[in-house]
Amino acid sequence: MQFLPLIIQLVTGAVGGNLTGSLFKKLDLGLIGNSIAGILGGGLGGQLLGMLGIAAAPGGSLDIGTVLGSIASGGVGGGVLMVIVGLIKSVLLKGK
Template identity: 35%
Template sequence: MGIIDILVFLLVGAIAGFLAGQFFKGSGFGLMWNIIIGIIGSVVGGLVFGILGFATTSLLGSIISATIGAILLLIIIQKIKT
C-alpha cells in the first residue's frame, strides 16, 4: 500500500464522514469528528460489504460503501451516547 493509496483512503473516509454527518444533521458530533468517524466507517463499510459478498471496484463504490459504514458507525455511537 503506497502513499497514494493511503491518501485516497483518507480522502474517501473524509468524504464519507461528511456525507454521513449531513445524513445525521443536528446530531452534535461536528465536522471534524464526522470526518474521523468516516475514516473509521470506511473500514466498517468495507468489512460489511465484504461479508455480504459485494466488491467495490470504483471510487464511487468505495465512497458509497464508506458512507454506509460511517452511517452504521454513527448509529452505533448515538445508541451508546444516549
C-alpha cells in the same frame, strides 16, 4: 496488494460521516468526530462488504466497478457508524 480501494473507502467514509452529521444535527459529533467515525466506518464497512462479496475488497483488480464499490461502501459505512456513535452519545448525555 493494492491500497487504493482502501484509501478511497477511508476518504469517502470521512465524507459520508460529515454528510450524515450535517443531515442529522442532533447526532452531529463535530467536524473531527464525524471525520473519525466516518473514517473508521468507511474502512470497516468496506472490509465487511468486501468479505461478503457485495463490494470490492482491497487487493483485487482496479477497475471502475472496484472504484465505485469502494466509494459506495466507504460512504455508507462511514455514515452508518457516525449515526451509531451519535445515538450512543445522545443516550449517554440524556442519562446525566
